[in-house]
Amino acid sequence: MSIDIEKYNSQHKPTWCPGCGNFAISMALKKALSELNIPPSQAFIAFDIGCNGNGADTVATYAFKGLHGRAVALASGAHLANRDFTTIAELGDGACFHEGLDHLINAVRSNYDITILIHNNQNFALTTGQATVETQKGKPMYALPGGKPEKEYNTNELILSLHPTFFAKGYSGDIQELTDIIKRGIKHKGCSVIEISQLCPSYNRECTPQWFTEHIVKISSLKNYSETSFDDAHNLIQKMIKEEKIYTGVIYENKNVKTFYENLPSRKSFTTELSEEVKEYNIKKILETFK
Amino acid sequence: MKEKNYRAAIKFAGASGQGINTTGQILTQALNSAGYEIFGYREYPSLIKGGNASYQVDFSNYKVNSPSKYCNILSTISENSLHKYIYDVKNNGFIIHDGDEIQLSTEEEIYVKKNNIQLIALNSKKIATNAGGTEIMANAVLLGFLWRILRKDKQILIDEIMEFFGEKKIDQQAEKRCILAGYENSLYRDTYSDNIFIPKPSILHSKQYAMTGNDAIALGALSAGVRAFYGYPMTPATSIYKLLGETSQQTGLLVKQAENEITAVQMALGSMYMGTRALTATSGGGFDLMIETISSAGMSETPLVIVLAQRNGPATGVPTWTGAGDINTAVKGGHGDYPKCVISVSDLPSCYTLIQQAYNISEKYQIPVILLTEKQIAEGLFSIDQLPKPLKIERGLEKGNKRYKITDTGISPRWIPSKSNKPYLSTTDEHLENGVSTEDAVSIMKMSKKRMLKMETLEKEIPQPQYYGNKNAESVFVGFGSVKNTILDAIKEYPNYAYLHYEYIYPLKTEQFEKLVNQNKRIILVENNQTGQLGSLISEKTGYTFSEKLLKYDGRPFFVEDILNFISE
Numbered sequence: 001m002s003i004d005i006e007k008y009n010s011q012h013k014p015t016w017c018p019g020c021g022n023f024a025i026s027m028a029l030k031k032a033l034s035e036l037n038i039p040p041s042q043a044f045i046a047f048d049i050g051c052n053g054n055g056a057d058t059v060a061t062y063a064f065k066g067l068h069g070r071a072v073a074l075a076s077g078a079h080l081a082n083r084d085f086t087t088i089a090e091l092g093d094g095a096c097f098h099e100g101l102d103h104l105i106n107a108v109r110s111n112y113d114i115t116i117l118i119h120n121n122q123n124f125a126l127t128t129g130q131a132t133v134e135t136q137k138g139k140p141m142y143a144l145p146g147g148k149p150e151k152e153y154n155t156n157e158l159i160l161s162l163h164p165t166f167f168a169k170g171y172s173g174d175i176q177e178l179t180d181i182i183k184r185g186i187k188h189k190g191c192s193v194i195e196i197s198q199l200c201p202s203y204n205r206e207c208t209p210q211w212f213t214e215h216i217v218k219i220s221s222l223k224n225y226s227e228t229s230f231d232d233a234h235n236l237i238q239k240m241i242k243e244e245k246i247y248t249g250v251i252y253e254n255k256n257v258k259t260f261y262e263n264l265p266s267r268k269s270f271t272t273e274l275s276e277e278v279k280e281y282n283i284k285k286i287l288e289t290f291k
Numbered sequence: 292m293k294e295k296n297y298r299a300a301i302k303f304a305g306a307s308g309q310g311i312n313t314t315g316q317i318l319t320q321a322l323n324s325a326g327y328e329i330f331g332y333r334e335y336p337s338l339i340k341g342g343n344a345s346y347q348v349d350f351s352n353y354k355v356n357s358p359s360k361y362c363n364i365l366s367t368i369s370e371n372s373l374h375k376y377i378y379d380v381k382n383n384g385f386i387i388h389d390g391d392e393i394q395l396s397t398e399e400e401i402y403v404k405k406n407n408i409q410l411i412a413l414n415s416k417k418i419a420t421n422a423g424g425t426e427i428m429a430n431a432v433l434l435g436f437l438w439r440i441l442r443k444d445k446q447i448l449i450d451e452i453m454e455f456f457g458e459k460k461i462d463q464q465a466e467k468r469c470i471l472a473g474y475e476n477s478l479y480r481d482t483y484s485d486n487i488f489i490p491k492p493s494i495l496h497s498k499q500y501a502m503t504g505n506d507a508i509a510l511g512a513l514s515a516g517v518r519a520f521y522g523y524p525m526t527p528a529t530s531i532y533k534l535l536g537e538t539s540q541q542t543g544l545l546v547k548q549a550e551n552e553i554t555a556v557q558m559a560l561g562s563m564y565m566g567t568r569a570l571t572a573t574s575g576g577g578f579d580l581m582i583e584t585i586s587s588a589g590m591s592e593t594p595l596v597i598v599l600a601q602r603n604g605p606a607t608g609v610p611t612w613t614g615a616g617d618i619n620t621a622v623k624g625g626h627g628d629y630p631k632c633v634i635s636v637s638d639l640p641s642c643y644t645l646i647q648q649a650y651n652i653s654e655k656y657q658i659p660v661i662l663l664t665e666k667q668i669a670e671g672l673f674s675i676d677q678l679p680k681p682l683k684i685e686r687g688l689e690k691g692n693k694r695y696k697i698t699d700t701g702i703s704p705r706w707i708p709s710k711s712n713k714p715y716l717s718t719t720d721e722h723l724e725n726g727v728s729t730e731d732a733v734s735i736m737k738m739s740k741k742r743m744l745k746m747e748t749l750e751k752e753i754p755q756p757q758y759y760g761n762k763n764a765e766s767v768f769v770g771f772g773s774v775k776n777t778i779l780d781a782i783k784e785y786p787n788y789a790y791l792h793y794e795y796i797y798p799l800k801t802e803q804f805e806k807l808v809n810q811n812k813r814i815i816l817v818e819n820n821q822t823g824q825l826g827s828l829i830s831e832k833t834g835y836t837f838s839e840k841l842l843k844y845d846g847r848p849f850f851v852e853d854i855l856n857f858i859s860e
Contacts, residue, residue, distance in 0.1 A: 010716075010727070012727055039710070040714050041708075041709070041710045041711070041712065041713075041714050042710050044565070044708065046561070054728075056716055056718060056720075056728075057716070057726075057727045057728055059716075060714060061714050062708045062714040062715065062716075063714075063715075063716045063717070064561070064564055064591070064593075064716070064717045064718070065716065065717070065718040065719055065720060065728075066557070066560075066587060066591075066719055067557075067583055067584065067587050067719060070553065070557045070584070073549075073553065073554045073557035073558055073561070074557045074558070074560060074561040074564075075561060076554075076557075076558055076561065077519075077521065077557060077558030077559060077560060077561025077562040077564075077565075077569065078561035078562065078564055078565045079561075080519065080545060080547075080558070080561075080562060081518075081519065081561070081562040081563075081564075081565035081566060081567040081569070082565045082566065082567075082708070082709075084710070085565070085708065102550050102551060102554070103550070103554060103557075105550075106549075106550040106554065260547075261545075264545060265540060266539035266540050266542070266543055266544060266545065266546065267543060267545060269543070270543055273567075274518040274519055274545060274562065274565075274567035274569075275565050275566035275567045275707060275708075275709075277516070277518045277543070277567065278516040278518065278566070278567055278568050278684065278686070279516050279684065280514055280515075280516060280681050280684060281513040281514060281516065281542060283510045283513050283514055285541065286510065286513070286538050286541070286542075287500060287510070287678070290500040290501060290502045290506065291499075291500060291501075
C-alpha cells in the first residue's frame with residue numbers, strides 16, 4: 001500500500017531546464033514519501049534558494065521556501081517544534097557547502113532527526129553557472145574565463161569527518177535507487193545526509209549521463225561492505241578519491257546515537273510536542289526564587 | 292544642583308573576578324529585605340580577571356529605578372578601584388578600603404578633606420582568613436562592616452547570603468563567620484552611623500521581589516507560552532538564556548545554544564512556523580546577522596520575536612556598557628518594504644508585559660516583532676511588589692483555504708501545520724494568495740499592499756505614548772527605554788517638568804506628541820545615543836525639528852544628576 005503520488009503534486013509545473021536532474025530528485029522524494037505512507041499533511045520540506053528551491057511551488061506538502069543557505073537551520077527548528085512531521089531540507093551544493101556550511105556541520109553534530117538532500121550539480125546554476133567549491137579546478141566558469149583558480153574540497157571526507165549517523169550518496173539518473181536511499185534516510189532516526197550527484201545540462205555539460213554511467217559504481221556491488229563500519233566508510237571514500245569514481249548507496253549508518261531531542265533532560269517527561277504546548281506557564285514557583 | 296535627601300547609594304568596587312557583582316547583588320537583596328526600594332547598577336569591563344568593576348545600589352523609601360552618579364559609601368577591594376572611584380564619593384561620605392592603610396595622592400587628599408569624607412582602612416582579607424574564610428570572603432567582611440554602619444539587623448544579611456549561596460558549593464559557615472567578623476569589628480564607631488544619611492525604610496514595603504530586567508523578560512516569555520529558546524551568547528542579552536536554561540528542568544523548555552545568531556533566528560522561525568512560541572535574544576551585532584531572516588519573516592508572514600538588548604556603540608563598541616542606539620537597525624534594518632513592530636521596555640512591569648504583547652502582536656499580525664532593551668535595564672536590579680497579571684494569549688489562528696488571502700485588514704488566515712489541516716507553502720518569494728511565486732506586476736502590487744496594510748491595522752491597536760507628570764508642566768522630556776527611569780526619579784519634585792515615554796517605537800504614534808507641540812510646550816529630547824534616533828523617527832513623521840536634545844553616549848546611563856543638572860541650568 002502506498003499513497004497516490006499525484007497527491008504530492010501541486011497544480012504547478014516545475015520550471016527546470018529540460019534534462020535537469022531536479023525532475024528525478026523531486027520524483028524520488030515524492031515516491032519515497034508515498035511508499036512510506038507519509039501523507040502530504042505529515043511532511044514538511046524546507047527549500048533553499050537555487051534551482052531546486054524553485055520546486056517549492058510544485059509540492060503539496062507543508063513547505064517553506066526560505067533564504068539562501070538556511071534550509072537546514074530552518075528545518076531543524078521546525079522539526080524540534082513538532083517531531084510528528086517528516087522533515088526534509090532540500091538545498092544545492094552552493095547553499096550547503098558555501099552559504100550554509102556551518103548549519104550542515106552542526107545539524108550533523110546535533111543529530112536532529114531530519115533528512116538533508118544535497119542537490120550537487122557542481123555549480124551555482126540559477127545565477128547562470130558560477131563556480132562552487134565542487135567545480136573542478138581549472139574549469140572555465142562564469143566570469144572565470146581562465147578557469148577556477150582553487151581546488152575543490154572533498155565533501156565526502158568532510159561529511160564523514162563529522163561522524164554522521166547516516167550518510168548516503170545518490171544519483172539523479174537512478175530514480176529507483178535514489179528513492180530507496182531517501183526512504184532509508186527518512187526512516188533513520190537522526191540526521192540523514194544524502195548527497196545527490198545531479199545532472200546539469202546547462203552549466204555542467206562535461207558530466208553527461210554517459211559520463212556518470214562511466215563513473216558511478218553501486219556500493220551494493222562491493223563484497224563484504226558493512227554500512228555500520230566507520231572504517232569501511234573511510235576506506236570507501238579513499239577508494240573514491242583514488243579511482244576517481246562515485247559510489248552510490250548508503251555509506252554509513254549508526255543507529256546507536258541518540259537524537260538531540262532525546263538528549264534533552266528538560267524534555268524527558270513530556271509526551272506532547274512543543275507545538276501543542278503554547279499556554280500560559282505559571283511562574284509562581286520561579287518567582288519565589290527572587291524574594 | 293538641588294538634590295533631595297531621600298535616597299542614598301553604596302558602591303562596591305574592585306577588579307573583575309573579585310566577586311564585586313555577587314557582593315553588590317547580596318547587599319541589594321539585603322536592603323530589599325530590610326524594607327527599601329532598591330536599584331542595583333553594574334559597571335564591569337569586558338574581561339574575566341582584572342580591570343575595574345563596580346556595583347552600586349541606590350536605596351530609598353521611595354521608588355528608585357535609576358542610579359545616581361555619586362555615592363554615600365564607597366567600598367573598595369583593590370587599589371585601582373579606590374583611585375578610580377574616589378571622586379564619586381559625596382560630601383560627608385565614607386570610603387571603606389581593604390588594607391591596613393589608605394594612601395592617597397595630594398589631589399585626592401584635598402578632595403577628601405574638602406568634602407569631609409571619612410576614610411576607614413579595614414584589612415578585610417586578613418580578617419576573613421583569620422575567621423577561617425578564604426580571601427574572596429573579604430567581601431563578606433566588608434558587607435558585615437557596612438551593614439553595621441547602616442544599623443541593620445545582622446540576621447537579614449546572614450539570611451541573604453545563605454540564600455544566595457544556598458545551592459553553590461561554598462563554606463556557608465565560613466561566610467557567616469566573615470560577616471560577623473566585619474559586623475562586630477572593633478574599628479566600628481557609633482559616630483559613623485550618626486554622620487551618614489540613611490533613609491528610613493519604606494512603610495508600605497513588604498518583602499519584595501528583586502530581579503533584573505532580563506529576568507522579567509524571561510518570566511514574561513514563560514507566561515506567554517514560549518516553549519523553545521535558541522540563543523547565542525552576547526552581552527547584555529545572555530542572562531535571558533541563563534534564567535530560561537536554569538529553570539528548563541521544571542518548565543520543560545527546549546533550550547539550545549545555536550552555532551551562531553543566524554542559526555538561532557532561523558530555528559526560532561522554523562519553530563514558530565510549526566506552531567510553537569520560540570524566542571531568541573541578542574545584542575546589536577548578532578541582531579544585524581539576523582536581519583535577513585527578519586525581512587524573510589516579514590515577507591513570508593511568519594511570526595518571529597527577537598529581543599534586542601542594546602549596548603554602547605557601533606561594531607564591538609564598549610560591550611559591557613549601556614546605550615540605546617539600535618532603533619535605526621531595529622526599525623530600518625532589512626531589505627525591502629515589509630511590516631514589523633518595534634517595542635521598547637524600560638522597567639520590570641514593561642519587561643514582563645511587553646514580551647507577552649510582542650508574541651500576541653507577532654502571531655496575530657504574522658510579522659516580526661523586535662523587543663528593545665538596554666544593558667541598563669537588562670542587568671539593572673529592580674525591586675517590585677508584584678509583577679502585573681499575565682496577558683491573555685492571543686494567537687489569531689484561523690483555518691482557511693488560501694494562506695495569503697487578501698483581506699481588508701491585511702491579515703490572512705494562518706493555521707498551525709497538522710495532519711488534519713490543509714498543507715501550505717510559506718515563501719520568501721513574492722507570491723499569489725496560495726503561496727505560489729509570481730512575477731506578475733499586478734500581483735506584486737496587490738500582495739505588497741496587503742502586507743503593508745497590516746501596519747495600518749496595527750497602528751490602530753497600539754497605544755499612544757505615555758505621559759507622566761503634571762498636565763500643566765511647561766517642559767516635557769521625550770524619550771524611550773531606560774531614560775524613563777531616570778527622568779521619573781529626577782522630576783518627582785519638579786512639577787514644571789513632565790515626560791512623554793515611547794514604548795511602541797514602530798509603528799510610531801505622534802498625535803499626542805503633536806498636541807504637546809501645539810500647546811507650545813518646551814520639548815526636550817532625551818536619548819542614550821549619539822544622534823537622537825527616536826527624535827529622527829518623530830521628525831520624519833511630523834516634520835518637527837528638535838531644538839533641545841540631551842544625548843548621552845559615553846556608555847553610562849543617565850544618572851539622576853544628569854537630569855537634575857539640566858533642570859537647574
